[in-house]
Amino acid sequence: MSLASVLLITGGGRxxxxxxxxEAARRGYAVAVNYRRNAAAAEQVVTEIRLAGGQAVAVAADVAVEAEVVALFEQVDRTLGPLTALVNNAGILETQMRLESLDAARIQRxxxxxVTGTLLCCREAARRMSTRHGGKGGAIVNVSSVAARTxxxxxxxxxxxxxxxxxxLTMGLAQELAGEGIRVNAVRPGFIYTDMHADGGEPGRVDRVKxxxxxxxGGQPEEVARAILWLLSDESSYTTGSFIDVAGGR
Known part of the structure; x- marks a missing residue:
């Protein structure tokens, strides 16, 4: 892996x-760390990568906003060069509650x-990486969840x-782009120790359900990262439209 391999990770600050x-930087990727609001967290990741001799930039964008997604990818083009890999990791959840208590505004957020953010990022990546558009191919990994099954x-x-x-989306886009040099796969994390559980109102959720x-x-973020990096790598060169559950057997 050379520094010519450029990876964009949405929601890359935590x-x-x-x-x-x-982990990607350790393997030689130049990494664009996207964030929505927490600039300090993203810059900390970038600093750590640079101190270890890697190449990284932090780029602000809300993936739910089309114009910001377009600007995000254009900035990666300018600062790091042609995109070769995308990890759609940005995702949100809100306070735990039953469906009967939800309103349309929350659902739309x-x-x-x-969904929309992942679709838009996949679109911009395909426009750059597809051999149909003069690209050299690449790989996309979508971060899903075991919740999609449960x-x-x-x-x-x-x-x-x-x-x-x-x-x-992962299944359909994998087939759509398979002949154009782009592989599309997903990981489905289970109960992982991250700050996201606090967003749902229960910071200690993993310990409760483990x-x-x-x-x-519970799992560690690094365990999910290693699965993502395998799907991005040439070691998975004949793998597309596939899923890796990183969920401790759940």
């Missing part, structure tokens, strides 16, 4: 995104980031539904 950025009843059915859409995991523990 959790799985940050772990993936750091979840879908705008988790439905997350009583907590986040809206989030689970959004990740089900990501799974369907007894339901066959391996009897």
């Amino acid at each position: 959790g799985i995104g940050a772990a993936t950025a750091l 979840i879908l705008a980031t988790n 439905g997350s009843p009583g907590e986040y059915v809206d989030y689970a539904a959004s990740k089900g859409a990501v799974d369907t 007894a339901f995991v066959p391996m009897q523990r």
